[in-house]
Amino acid sequence: MPFASIAKRLPTLDDIVVAHAALRQRRPLVQCLSNVVSANFMANVLLAAGASPAMVDNPEEAADFARVADAVLVNLGTPTSAQVEAMRMAVAAAVDAGRPWVLDPIGAGGLAWRGGIAAELLRLGPAVVRGNASEIIGLAGQGEGAPGFDSSDDPAAAVPAAVELLRHSLAVSASGAVDHLLGWVGDEFGSAVPRMLRIAGGSALLPRVTASGCALGALVAAYAAVSENAFIALAAAHVHFAVAAEAAERGSRGPGSFVPAFIDALDALDAEQIRRHGQLLPVLASI
Amino acid sequence: MPFASIAKRLPTLDDIVVAHAALRQRRPLVQCLSNVVSANFMANVLLAAGASPAMVDNPEEAADFARVADAVLVNLGTPTSAQVEAMRMAVAAAVDAGRPWVLDPIGAGGLAWRGGIAAELLRLGPAVVRGNASEIIGLAGQGEGAPGFDSSDDPAAAVPAAVELLRHSLAVSASGAVDHLLGWVGDEFGSAVPRMLRIAGGSALLPRVTASGCALGALVAAYAAVSENAFIALAAAHVHFAVAAEAAERGSRGPGSFVPAFIDALDALDAEQIRRHGQLLPVLASI
Amino acid sequence: MPFASIAKRLPTLDDIVVAHAALRQRRPLVQCLSNVVSANFMANVLLAAGASPAMVDNPEEAADFARVADAVLVNLGTPTSAQVEAMRMAVAAAVDAGRPWVLDPIGAGGLAWRGGIAAELLRLGPAVVRGNASEIIGLAGQGEGAPGFDSSDDPAAAVPAAVELLRHSLAVSASGAVDHLLGWVGDEFGSAVPRMLRIAGGSALLPRVTASGCALGALVAAYAAVSENAFIALAAAHVHFAVAAEAAERGSRGPGSFVPAFIDALDALDAEQIRRHGQLLPVLASI
Numbered sequence: 001m002p003f004a005s006i007a008k009r010l011p012t013l014d015d016i017v018v019a020h021a022a023l024r025q026r027r028p029l030v031q032c033l034s035n036v037v038s039a040n041f042m043a044n045v046l047l048a049a050g051a052s053p054a055m056v057d058n059p060e061e062a063a064d065f066a067r068v069a070d071a072v073l074v075n076l077g078t079p080t081s082a083q084v085e086a087m088r089m090a091v092a093a094a095v096d097a098g099r100p101w102v103l104d105p106i107g108a109g110g111l112a113w114r115g116g117i118a119a120e121l122l123r124l125g126p127a128v129v130r131g132n133a134s135e136i137i138g139l140a141g142q143g144e145g146a147p148g149f150d151s152s153d154d155p156a157a158a159v160p161a162a163v164e165l166l167r168h169s170l171a172v173s174a175s176g177a178v179d180h181l182l183g184w185v186g187d188e189f190g191s192a193v194p195r196m197l198r199i200a201g202g203s204a205l206l207p208r209v210t211a212s213g214c215a216l217g218a219l220v221a222a223y224a225a226v227s228e229n230a231f232i233a234l235a236a237a238h239v240h241f242a243v244a245a246e247a248a249e250r251g252s253r254g255p256g257s258f259v260p261a262f263i264d265a266l267d268a269l270d271a272e273q274i275r276r277h278g279q280l281l282p283v284l285a286s287i
Numbered sequence: 288m289p290f291a292s293i294a295k296r297l298p299t300l301d302d303i304v305v306a307h308a309a310l311r312q313r314r315p316l317v318q319c320l321s322n323v324v325s326a327n328f329m330a331n332v333l334l335a336a337g338a339s340p341a342m343v344d345n346p347e348e349a350a351d352f353a354r355v356a357d358a359v360l361v362n363l364g365t366p367t368s369a370q371v372e373a374m375r376m377a378v379a380a381a382v383d384a385g386r387p388w389v390l391d392p393i394g395a396g397g398l399a400w401r402g403g404i405a406a407e408l409l410r411l412g413p414a415v416v417r418g419n420a421s422e423i424i425g426l427a428g429q430g431e432g433a434p435g436f437d438s439s440d441d442p443a444a445a446v447p448a449a450v451e452l453l454r455h456s457l458a459v460s461a462s463g464a465v466d467h468l469l470g471w472v473g474d475e476f477g478s479a480v481p482r483m484l485r486i487a488g489g490s491a492l493l494p495r496v497t498a499s500g501c502a503l504g505a506l507v508a509a510y511a512a513v514s515e516n517a518f519i520a521l522a523a524a525h526v527h528f529a530v531a532a533e534a535a536e537r538g539s540r541g542p543g544s545f546v547p548a549f550i551d552a553l554d555a556l557d558a559e560q561i562r563r564h565g566q567l568l569p570v571l572a573s574i
Numbered sequence: 575m576p577f578a579s580i581a582k583r584l585p586t587l588d589d590i591v592v593a594h595a596a597l598r599q600r601r602p603l604v605q606c607l608s609n610v611v612s613a614n615f616m617a618n619v620l621l622a623a624g625a626s627p628a629m630v631d632n633p634e635e636a637a638d639f640a641r642v643a644d645a646v647l648v649n650l651g652t653p654t655s656a657q658v659e660a661m662r663m664a665v666a667a668a669v670d671a672g673r674p675w676v677l678d679p680i681g682a683g684g685l686a687w688r689g690g691i692a693a694e695l696l697r698l699g700p701a702v703v704r705g706n707a708s709e710i711i712g713l714a715g716q717g718e719g720a721p722g723f724d725s726s727d728d729p730a731a732a733v734p735a736a737v738e739l740l741r742h743s744l745a746v747s748a749s750g751a752v753d754h755l756l757g758w759v760g761d762e763f764g765s766a767v768p769r770m771l772r773i774a775g776g777s778a779l780l781p782r783v784t785a786s787g788c789a790l791g792a793l794v795a796a797y798a799a800v801s802e803n804a805f806i807a808l809a810a811a812h813v814h815f816a817v818a819a820e821a822a823e824r825g826s827r828g829p830g831s832f833v834p835a836f837i838d839a840l841d842a843l844d845a846e847q848i849r850r851h852g853q854l855l856p857v858l859a860s861i
Binding site: 029036039040043044047048052053054055056057058060061064065082259260261262263264265266267268 | 609610611612613614615651652653654655681685686687688722723724782783784785827828829830831832833834
Binding site for chain 2: 603610613614617618621622626627628629630631632634635638639656833834835836837838839840841842
């Protein structure tokens with residue numbers, strides 16, 4: 001369980017380059033329990049980035065598959081009762097088999113039913129939680145949440161909620177114009193403290209493409225399967241997205257032409273681009 | 288309930304420019320109970336046009352969400368029994384909360400089960416019904432309907448059926464090469480009569496993209512949330528689509544490259560384009 | 575039931591040109607019982623190639639629709655228990671009505687539940703089985719199957735399994751870098767023997783687009799509705815895909831821009847392109 005180790009320091013661009021090379025080489029199998037809006041885009045994002053997607057989300061197969069997958073993504077975008085049953089089974093199997101799993105609590109906070117499911121799943125210990133600011137705040141029970149699925153909060157406002165969620169996971173992100181990532185980092189005295197890393201860059205067109213957040217959650221799961229720890233996985237996925245989005249915007253005329261350009265850019269990303277365009281903004285103090 | 292007011296005259300390009308400005312400014316939250324084919328495209332169309340999509344279609348959440356959404360779309364593309372239950376609940380909640388809702392009776396007429404559901408929902412009073420000619424004819428019980436989902440009838444042939452559907456709604460459209468829109472308009476004696484507006488333009492590539500009709504229905508719902516009345520909302524959505532499709536065709540080599548160009552054009556649409564390229568063909572007599 | 579006749583010889587480019595003209599002229603209605611990942615892309619592929627898609631996959635409607643559809647596709651990508659029930663009903667109705675149906679056993683071999691369903695459906699006699707090598711091997715019970723959905727086997731390794739599947743169907747393909755197609759061909763003594771045709775060309779970008787195999791299976795069903803026999807239908811769909819993919823790759827910068835270019839190319843394909851770029855590699859001996 002490499003993902004289970006505590007980070008020794010905040011993730012660096014060197015760590016991300018290593019994680020990216022591992023993704024390309026190992027091509028992890030990512031089981032996605034996802035939604036009807038994102039399924040196709042998410043699979044194409046994973047294929048382009050370098051992973052192998054498998055949308056296995058029925059109760060008859062979800063647990064068996066979680067035992068052979070390299071990582072599991074649970075996304076609450078358009079849950080059915082059968083999918084929720086499958087999510088519970090897949091998470092239990094992933095935990096049992098020592099596989100990392102990622103929770104993407106789409107719409108949590110704004111909707112009571114899925115909010116309860118998200119809170120229940122959270123207690124099972126995801127390696128990573130990824131959401132927008134409103135979802136992170138809602139899942140932590142610190143606000144009412146937005147009625148819609150687009151965040152009405154700034155990621156900076158979600159930091160206290162993210163700290164709260166670290167009681168159940170190794171790393172948490174509130175994605176947005178500047179992504180706010182939090183994770184456990186070992187300090188010099190041998191204990192771990194929450195630390196924060198912000199990631200700038202990206203493109204204003206990205207949130208104008210539906211399911212871009214969902215696809216980012218799936219990429220976090222892919223990186224969790226190949227990274228030294230969960231914090232690096234989370235940072236690598238966000239940087240992969242941000243650098244590709246920046247490149248894609250240059251070749252786009254709007255949110256429509258941005259989509260194929262973004263998939264091309266996810267595919268074309270290399271170590272040099274990560275080093276030149278990755279914008280890590282470490283927060284030196286503990287949170 | 289602005290959408291519930293009866294139109295005082297046939298919609299004009301001025302009305303549509305006002306509705307478009309309101310869409311961009313208010314960014315209405317549109318709950319879509321839709322289908323697996325259209326979900327992703329529909330969400331991207333709404334985002335590009337200026338609305339906020341939310342695909343909440345399970346029985347556990349549909350009613351709660353309909354109370355906070357600005358408008359609700361019910362689309363019968365690939366219904367499951369759970370979705371149908373959610374549709375009934377969402378419509379009841381929308382009616383109760385005074386929210387406009389739009390019925391898109393995909394495949395009604397050709398398939399008995401969904402035809403019965405569409406007829407049942409129709410009696411609950413949608414603000415607008417949008418379909419292709421075969422669906423409008425089928426829903427009105429005036430024909431056998433087409434076996435497939437592509438219309439085999441000319442929109443002009445659907446006018447008597449559309450008049451029949453006006454018994455249950457404020458406006459009805461039969462989309463096609465020339466869209467036929469019907470709605471209630473107040474006459475000089477203080478009572479309302481059915482009137483017709485045809486909309487030309489668009490692109491022959493649009494019906495060659497799957498779910499383009501579905502996405503148009505969702506855009507009607509978005510405009511219903513911000514327009515002065517249902518007839519304007521219906522006209523505004525059709526003009527937004529037609530003008531954007533015409534612009535997109537110029538940058539396309541076929542139905543594949545048309546898709547990103549169309550999303551870009553939906554996003555880029557402005558008042559000047561509406562005024563220059565919107566082709567309203569009012570029918571002066573009552574129907 | 576033209577598709578039910580045994581081929582008199584291996585399919586030729588002339589046969590494929592005839593089948594393609596029939597597809598364009600007759601625009602067959604193809605019922606797809608498919609999955610959340612592929613539904614939109616599959617429908618756009620069918621529309622571009624020249625067919626009329628209808629994703630009718632609920633138990634309430636599947637059988638009725640199979641009686642009016644020109645062909646039925648059963649794809650096990652993300653099955654729910656309700657969809658499986660619908661699949662059984664649609665296949666029974668298609669068999670009863672003499673309609674060709676195609677089995678695409680996505681993930682069979684790697685997952686026990688769907689593997690059992692695929693084996694059960696196989697015994698009902700699909701006109702064609704299409705899969706990647708791992709799925710064909712898994713369905714024939716000749717291997718463990720791959721854990722994921724990307725084939726880990728070469729199509730050549732699936733030939734014995736494909737021969738085994740010919741006990742239940744008229745033609746079988748293992749798609750891959752070089753597609754391996756097998757089907758019954760009448761010999762000079764009046765009995766039928768399994769023969770093989772390989773198809774080269776295509777693009778390495780095609781398997782990097784999710785659901786491209788699923789969409790190919792749907793196109794096989796479309797051709798089965800209009801071709802002289804199942805072997806020609808299978809070959810025509812693979813050649814249509816391969817020639818279009820080759821053309822699309824020339825206009826692409828990666829797997830993202832490949833998608834719209836591929837849809838454009840499926841639409842633009844004509845007889846001359848088939849004759850100039852179709853690469854049939856007949857195997858002269860019986861298998």
